[in-house]
Amino acid sequence: MTTFKSMQPIVPDRIVIKLGGSMLEGLNEQFFKNFKKLQAEGNEIIIVHGGGPAINKALADKAVASTTINGFRVTSEEAVDIVQCTLVGKVNPALVLQLNQNGIAAVGLSGYDGNLLECDFLDKETYGFVGEIKKVNTGILETLLVNGITPIISCIGCLPDATPLNINADTVASKIALAIKADCLLLVTDTPGIKINGEVQEVVQTPSIKEWIASEDIYGGMIPKVTAAMECLKEGIPSVKIVDEKLNGTTIVHQEVFA
Template sequence: MDQIVIIKCGGSVLKSLQPSFFQRLKEMEEEGKKIILVHGGGPDITKYMNALSIPVQFIDGVRRTSGQAAETAEMVLAGQLNPWFVYQLNQLGLKAIGLNGNDGALLECDYLKKEQWGHVGKVVSVNKGTLTQLMSAGFIPVIASVSRNLIGDILNLNADTVAFEVASAMEAESLIFVTDVDGILAEGKTVEKATTSSILKLIETGIITGGMIPKVEAALNCLQSKIKEIQIVGKELKGTLIVKEEVFL
């Protein structure tokens, strides 16, 4: 069975990825792994919303997305960032193809909670056939985290959630979150391996704090599925490996 790896790149790191990142992708392909990339674009969406005088509002950490904001998100994610990312990959010898949730009926989506967050979506199902066909043809699918529901409304999607749903549907071997930090840090050093119990202890003792807490909590939630391992890594794909089995730090 193919070893499928889902790699999610946050909008804050997308345009600062180094050649070593793309080289590692080539190595993974040579190792026989099938790669699917998922990306967000929060900072760029905010930049364009400000330029267009569209109000920017977050509720409980989720961007409240009006109809105008959703149109902006689709323009930025599917119209600008996704083609740019695919171009970079192709230029470096990686056979990539850009997608959003509409393409090949990839993501069936619906409103998450329209009265609270507006045009923010949830993934109802993933069309495995679309991804399988593309990977069988040698492509790396590159998915922008935006889609439309069955009646055509634009829905802005959380890229972490898209990555998790795709990884679960494809029964991925590994789910990798690329962030602006090199994994979980303890006393200035990267924790190379961790489990649920060791992470909870690091949170309890105050070693994991701030913005890293939601990242590791999301990783722990992912481990409840069939995904065998989660990685939180920096732009060189080096960081912390989180597994279900007990390991010793």
């Protein structure tokens, strides 16, 4: 057998998986099986998660009102502390535990850890304490990935003075994917992709998404998902999919793919 010392090591593909909050309690054996299969195929994976149902319950328990605008949770100063405690103190550790119990080495992070997410207000007048990510510092992610550990990221960032900010999880996932030059972004939700007139669309071009937003066929929480998807495609992420826990659903592509 002839060997070549000059051969370059194979660079693993990178996948960012965003788990919607409604999915976290319902993760089943099939999800973990698919996840480990992706790892066995040589992929490095990062998970970003939301926590909508848990946050809604925590806010209701404290009698703190909550509304959404364009799929973003309007977050008061009182609410953001509850959101932070819920995501970082409850939802994230529970997800990390599930992964560890299913044979997946995982470590929980928030935007505070390793100065991961540098943020500012998205629009304080409209959304309150909701963050816009200005920079992703990937050092801590690279350290974990090279050691075979899956980072599990909750969607909490902060201002330079450490004031917490709630960030839409789809936005966090897209920014992380861009920062680590991911090969694929998977947005996992309880809806198996984009539904138009009750039917899941297998492949969707970006101009159609813009038309469906304008016609309100795409609305609510799906708007941040498709917006994040289009931004990632525009910036060079090769593949973006909105899928269910079996990782089946809608693939979103640029129109140029079919040109």
